[in-house]
Amino acid sequence: MTDTSDTTCSPLFTPQMLRGVFVVVPAYNEGECIGAVVRELRAAYPNAVVVDDGSSDETFEAARRAGALALRHVVNRGQGAALQTGIECALRRGAHFVVTFDADGQHRIEDIAALLEPIVRGECDITLGSRFLGGADDIPWGRRMLLKSGVLFTRVFNRVRVTDTHNGLRAFSRRAAERIDLRLDRMAHASELLDQIRASGFAFREVPVRIRYTAYSLRKGQSARGAIRIVFHYLLGRIFP
């Protein structure tokens, strides 16, 4: 895997361009680490939008203190809802590029540049991070099985060929972000998003990214039982739109 950390210095990434990048971070009870994530993000991308999804801890305050544009859902509405709120906020503030980024510190800031590059070059409108394209050597076995079944599910139900469907790191051009309208409020939004990407007809591309598996991010991740619930929500959402 190539090191993308110095892409931010390339002529594509001018300070003006970077101001047009809005990184949307949905966060639910991430008070422990959201501050560090936002500070790290803002060192490269000044516009971080954190959507506190009705957390009971100090997520909102921590994000705001770290310099993020913090939004608050007064009651918990789920990750899909939080993402949609963040995307709408970014668009209203004139974003040229929207990046979605998980709050638990599992993504690497360097990977954002790799995701943005094809979009900035105008080669495609959507890029999706894939942990299986890059050096996927450190993915815990249980995670790998769960994610692979997610990929299989996606091939069957969404008819989209991707290698990693449940990766929170994605980038959109403005016109692509404008077409996103997540209605499945909870975790089934990942599949819904793929449906919308396919329906929108915009070109998308997968970009290798690395996931930092920590005890914290694994604890916050989905269990197999959660995955079954998500499939159920998704299918119900297809039956009753």
Next chain:
Amino acid sequence: MIAVLVCEYLPPSSAGPPTGFQTIGVVLLGALFVVSLAAIFLGRATRREGIAWALVWFCAAVAIIRPELTVRVAKALGIGRGADLVLYCSVVAMMAGFMMMYVRLRRLQRELTLVVRHLALRETSFEANPETGVAGANQRE
């Protein structure tokens, strides 16, 4: 009340005098029948809803007074007993009811999300972020 009148019009049951269950059932269903129709005039239910419910109570009362009628319908449909017919019908009605509730719940959740989102977006439009300086109170959303 009306159900009692219905008793008069229907030919007497072959089973003899009404049982305790029949008496209580008919009185309760008659009351529900009246309440359902009254709801229309009091503006608590639409005309269609009120009449639909009144019909349900009416049919239930008839089934209680003249159980052999349900047997006849059941036989015609190939179901052995009248009680089974009633059971199947109520299961189907309940399933339909659950589905309607689910659809309604979904709509309600969707609306709640839109309200929560609206509030979240509105809240930020009033305050400038101290560091980024993005958006102030006077910036139009």
